Amino acid sequence: MEFKEVYCSNCKKVLGKYNTKFYSEDKIGELVNTTHSAHTRNGHQVHIRILEKN
Numbered sequence: 792m793e794f795k796e797v798y799c800s801n802c803k804k805v806l807g808k809y810n811t812k813f814y815s816e817d818k819i820g821e822l823v824n825t826t827h828s829a830h831t832r833n834g835h836q837v838h839i840r841i842l843e844k845n
């Protein structure tokens with residue numbers, strides 16, 4: 792299974808993990824701009840990393 796992990800390098804924490812089977816790239820981008828917008832609004836560097844899990 793493949794997951795995308797939304798990570799804030801300023802807070803040094805994982806904001807969320809999303810299964811790519813259920814969350815498209817667009818959907819994750821939308822979540823970054825809504826659910827996690829407090830970080831981007833404060834100028835934090837939010838990255839999306841790919842994780843693979845069996």
Ligand SMILES: [Zn+2]
Pocket residue numbers: 799800801802803830835
């Ligand atoms: Zn942050």
